[in-house]
Amino acid sequence: MKIAKATGGGDFYESFSDLIFGTLIIFLVVVLSLIIQVQKTVQGMSIDVVSPNRFTGSTGDPMFTFFLLPGDSYGLDPEETVVVFLPLEVAAKVKLTPQAYTTDVELDVTELYRDDKLLWMTTDQFVQMAGGLTPQATLPNYETCPALGLNNEGFFVYAYYQLTKIDPQRAKQLNIGMMRDFMWGTDWYSDALSAQDQRDLDWLRTMDFGQTYNYYDEWLGGLNDGRVPRKMIDPFNNASNSMLDPPTGFRITIPQGTEKKVMVGQTSFEPDAFRMLLQAIAPGKDFVVECVDDAGKPLPPPRWVEDELLFPAGYDARVLKQAELQAGDD
């Protein structure tokens, strides 16, 4: 700022005044922008954290569906047992009244097995999940091989395995749906069979599936109180029940290092495998996926856990800490 008729001798004050005045203007702008920012923040504070009219949750116990196979079905020792998890979208079809051409659980499961798209683990790995998986999900909600019927996925997979073992080349040509027809003894699809299909079906009928089933049933140790499931479920429940604070869903830890892995209890999962595990669960009341550190303290997960595991699997709802609802208590 320059006064037109400065009379001299004011050089220092004049320059200093100009400098200070200019600085003042800059400060004015800064202060104004700061005020606006503070106002925005204060406004942000007035935003309700809790949505007043939107609710979520779930009823009943969490559940998942699995069946058991002898280890050689997955290239392990035949004495081993393999736990195979069923994706929920397939498991849900078990409940449906069979509707021609649309509900074919055995076909779905057998195809998933053939394409190696089912999550499986050994019983030891299952037991080691104790502490990382709610015991409510396994006690007593598990599914295994019941009497020959609609939901006999384990047997169908095992039968397919036996089939491929006997004659892989031939089995490759076979339509799995025909195997299902054979097992059900129905002819609803027969009209659509080609001559080759029919010959394959006839060949299938020479196989002794009854014997296969008996073997499977015997291996399982009976249908409702099988010794094989007991070997797995009892240690899991014992370990879970000894915990002071068992999880209400999945309690996961992320091992240190650059590898993308998730630990459920002492069992380690690659990202794809953990996603498949999530996809096998029907969440029940209070079911959440929580991330903790090695000491069991809450720990926000790394970004990749959200982006690659939780969100794609549908676990994208944030949980409010308040267990009791306050809003609405007029």
Add this chain to the structure above:
Amino acid sequence: MQLLNPQRGTSFYESFSDLIFGTLIIFLVVVLALMVRLKVAQDNRDDDLDQEIAMNQYAGGASQTDWAMSFVLIQGEPRLAIYPRDAWSKIGVVRFEESNPVLSLAELFVKDPALIPTFDIEAFRGLTNGMSFRLWKGAVIITGLGDILTRMYAVQEAEGGALNGWSAQRLVEAVGGIDAGTHVENDRPTPAAAQARDDYYAFLAGPNEALPNGHPDQFFRQYDQLTEPIEPALEPTKNLPPRILFSVEGEGRVRLGRAVLTAAQFRGLLDSLSVGKGFVLEYEVLEQNKQYDDNGNEVLHPPSWVIKEVLLPAGFDRRLPTAEALEYLDRQRAKERE
């Protein structure tokens, strides 16, 4: 500010400089105060979110949201029943302890048949209007339970309209001692229940020509007619997540689409849900229900009886954070990760 030994005519610049300098100091203090306030505000905000939103917990579910229904015949009249998850999820499941969906249904029935809600066809079509398309598509039709519930009503009618003193196990035996469709060879219903079973399947098969025994179309002819008008009506909600939109029609009554349900019926519908990805239960304020708080803001949450009598007991006790809170949370966490 006064320099020593001023010598001549500097009063204007000197005074002006002093004024500006003083003002600058004041501004500096103001800026510092604002920065402190900003920091405190941010800290408070983070604390609030940290207090209310669990930073390490995630809810949701894979797959679709399912629920179970089927036709049922009550005194010869067709109605639609909605089954609790506790019963329908047991279909096809083998458990160590017990695996009997019929027993679960019987336990509810001997207590009060209304615990398994049923609707006439128009009311059922009406309530589906409160669902989004994706929730409707999650309906699981369980004919086996429809058969069983029809038999239960027939047994009750044969007993003079009430099952006073009956145990659930006795009812299970009376309807045939089976577990909803499997082990049919063991089916030994009472005469009344057997007649109800035959009537039920005859109804499902419809008046058209006979189909081969066991053909699945036998089960679905009536459902085709039932559902025909439902899906076009839900077309506008096709892009929404599975959702129930409800409002209140006075104490103890809830509106879903075109239907008004009792609290018990609404609870029954919620009890049927197996929740999947993105499911939301949303309350809508009707014009006649509008209320305002002391600050003049519209009250958006449902009345307390809905929460206490329906939502909490049914397990829908989780509140969702607002979109604004989630955005803020995302921003904060992005900063932390940087």
